[in-house]
Amino acid sequence: MSRSANLTTGPISKTLTRLTLPMVAGFAAGITFNLVDTIYVGRLGTESLAAISFTFPVVMLIVSLSVGLGLGAGSTISRAIGRGNTHRVRRLATDGLTLAMSLTIVFVTIGMLTIRPLFTLLGATPDILELIHQYMIIWYPGMLFVIIPMMGNHAIRATGDTLYPGMIMVVGSMTNLILDPLLIFGLLGFPRMELAGAALATVIARSVTLVMSLYILTRREHMIDFSFPRIREMIRSWKDILYIGIPAAATNLLFPLSMGVVTYLASRFGPEAVGAVGAGLRIESFAFIVIIALSTAMVPFTGQNWGAGRFDRVYDGLMHSHRFTVWWGMGCWILFVVFARPIASLFSRDPIVIAYIVIYLFIMPAGLSLQGVFQVIGATLNAINRPIDSAVLNVIRMFVFYIPLTLLGTFLFGFPGIIGGIALTNIITGFMGLFWTARTCKESEGRSPRVSEIWPCPEEEEATL
Numbered sequence: 001m002s003r004s005a006n007l008t009t010g011p012i013s014k015t016l017t018r019l020t021l022p023m024v025a026g027f028a029a030g031i032t033f034n035l036v037d038t039i040y041v042g043r044l045g046t047e048s049l050a051a052i053s054f055t056f057p058v059v060m061l062i063v064s065l066s067v068g069l070g071l072g073a074g075s076t077i078s079r080a081i082g083r084g085n086t087h088r089v090r091r092l093a094t095d096g097l098t099l100a101m102s103l104t105i106v107f108v109t110i111g112m113l114t115i116r117p118l119f120t121l122l123g124a125t126p127d128i129l130e131l132i133h134q135y136m137i138i139w140y141p142g143m144l145f146v147i148i149p150m151m152g153n154h155a156i157r158a159t160g161d162t163l164y165p166g167m168i169m170v171v172g173s174m175t176n177l178i179l180d181p182l183l184i185f186g187l188l189g190f191p192r193m194e195l196a197g198a199a200l201a202t203v204i205a206r207s208v209t210l211v212m213s214l215y216i217l218t219r220r221e222h223m224i225d226f227s228f229p230r231i232r233e234m235i236r237s238w239k240d241i242l243y244i245g246i247p248a249a250a251t252n253l254l255f256p257l258s259m260g261v262v263t264y265l266a267s268r269f270g271p272e273a274v275g276a277v278g279a280g281l282r283i284e285s286f287a288f289i290v291i292i293a294l295s296t297a298m299v300p301f302t303g304q305n306w307g308a309g310r311f312d313r314v315y316d317g318l319m320h321s322h323r324f325t326v327w328w329g330m331g332c333w334i335l336f337v338v339f340a341r342p343i344a345s346l347f348s349r350d351p352i353v354i355a356y357i358v359i360y361l362f363i364m365p366a367g368l369s370l371q372g373v374f375q376v377i378g379a380t381l382n383a384i385n386r387p388i389d390s391a392v393l394n395v396i397r398m399f400v401f402y403i404p405l406t407l408l409g410t411f412l413f414g415f416p417g418i419i420g421g422i423a424l425t426n427i428i429t430g431f432m433g434l435f436w437t438a439r440t441c442k443e444s445e446g447r448s449p450r451v452s453e454i455w456p457c458p459e460e461e462e463a464t465l
Contacts, residue, residue, distance in 0.1 A: 007160045007304040008082060010315050019297035020290070022166030022196050027289045027296075029173035030278070037287070041198055042182045048195055051131035055139070060256055062107065066147045068249025069100060070154030071299065072241035075383050077158035077223075078300045090225040093155045093217060095237035097224075104144045111140040135195045142203030145210045152213030158300045159348040161222055168212045168245075174206035228463035230365020244382050247391040251378070254398050261403055262418060267357075269415045276356030279347040280419075283357075283362060288331040291325055293374040295379035302383035314384070321376045329369025336361040359416050370430020377433040393432070401425040 007015055042049045073096035080088040119132050149172075153165040179201035186192025193200060218224045259281070266273040305313040308458060336343070342355035374397070381390035402425045409417025409424075 007301050008308045012313060013320050016294065016297055016301060016320055018164070018245050019160070019301060020293045022162045023293035023296050024166075024290055025294055026162075026166035026169035027226045028286075029170040029202060031285065031289070032389060033173040034182055034221040035204065036177050040184050040341065041195065043155075044184070044194055047128060048131055051124075051128050051195060052135060052198070054119055054122055054128065054132055054265050055135060057122070057256070058111070058118070058136075059139075061253070062143060062146060063150075064252035065103070065107075065245075065249045066150035067252055068102075068245040068247075069096070069103070069147065069241060070150040070245075071248045071382055072096075072243065072245030072387075073151055074154035074158045074299050075303050076237075076240045076383065078303025078383065079153055079307035079385070081158060081160075082304040082310075084308075087225075090223055091229065091233060092237050093223040094225045095152050095229065095234045096155060096241055097148060098229075098234070099238050099241060100147045101144070104147050108140050108143050111136070111143070115140075131195050135199045138196055138199035138203060141447055142199070142206060145203055145206030149206060149209040149213045152210070152217055153225060154299075156216055156221065157211065157296070158303060159223075161221075161302050161303065162297060162300075164216050164220075165213075168209050168216075168375050171212065172205045172209040175208050176201050179204055181195070244385065244387040247387040248382055253389050253392045254394055258398060258402055261406060262422065265406060265410050265418050266415065268410070272350060272352040273356050273415050275348065275350075275353050276360055277418075279344070279353075279357050280360035280364060283336075283343060283347075283361065284368070287328075287336075287365070287368065288372075289329060291368075291375055294321055294324065294372075295375045298376055299383045300361050302380050306384050314380070317377070318380060322373050323374030324375060326369040329365065329367075329372055332368055333365035335367045359412045363416060363419040363423050365423075367426025370433075371426035373425070374433045377436060393429070393436075396432075397425060397429045401428055 007019075038049075038052070040054045073092060077092045077096075080092060115133055115136050116129060117127055119136075124132055149168070153168060156165050156427055178454055180198060182190045183193050183197030183201045184195075185197075191197075214224075261272060262277055266277045299319065301317055302314050305311075305317070340358045340361040341354065343361065344354040347357060348354055373394075378390045378393065379394075381387065402422065405425050406418050406421035409419075409421030411417070411418065
């Protein structure tokens, strides 16, 4: 493994910046990937757009699972790197890939056998169902190229290298951008495949990322162990990865649930309000890319320092991250308020839709800073092997604050109340996260002897297994 990416020494702010910037490019590329697919398929007609929309819940489920597994691998590997346990690092990376392959085989088999009954259950009509079949009959076998690269990229990030994972995401997005029009519309001599072409372009693009991530893991980082594993050791690796991966995947699925709640409430005010919420989410997502990238960078940073017993750096890293997210969120809120109407005009010419978008941009970003704090804390919890804590915080956020406050806001203030309820949720749960930080990560080593009681050293945890 490369030693140049050791995260247990050096200036914290500079280290986090170096880790975050490549991931900003990578996540921006990921958003572009999905946006391009939707734009091109939309040109095929309403039925094709509806068909690919029906596939989103299934795709979201698989992506959430992939992210969860990858996060589990990244957390366990980074802590093993911090402890200097090279053998354990290789076993976790290798066993993580075999776990991904095993689960892929299971999900592909189930998916291929349930295309028609599943999407019929979701409400697809026979004509839409035929289009869905054309797409999923290619996408399901290509699931291998979704799950394994996700696992591989998290393993690479665990070493402290976010540049190559970011490049892999950009290359995958560019490949899809080039292939989509060729395969969907049959340009430059390629056959016109329409929805099947969109699926094939996605699979090819993902296969490129698979080759790249495996090459880096084997040739550059030397993280793959080609020796035959002991079954007990492999099961231990799978257990450690799934201990984080399953709660993380479940937590990711709360996002589409929250969007479903907001869409339902907004629909009471007409299609204009629904369209405004969709546009607002897309606008806000671009501002949130930086925070997502920072929270992703916190996993290897926290994991390595946690494994090395550098609790002081974990605490200081959290403080740096919190300060940045607060200032970034405030800056974005100011920009959205100042330029709300010009931004809204880019998405619609309907004055009612524009008015709703302006309301969204005035209110929602008020909670962006503390939403970022909450995001970073969730990533840190997973990095220190506390996935249940992270999941519980997210469940509290959803069912104690998000749903009640949006319902109450709708009842009291109409559409602005929906957005205000979300912003208030982000503010409250952000302070909740800050309270958690102050209580459990206040000082480390010489500053607070209680840290080792609240956060046991990983070696102590493993000794009790």
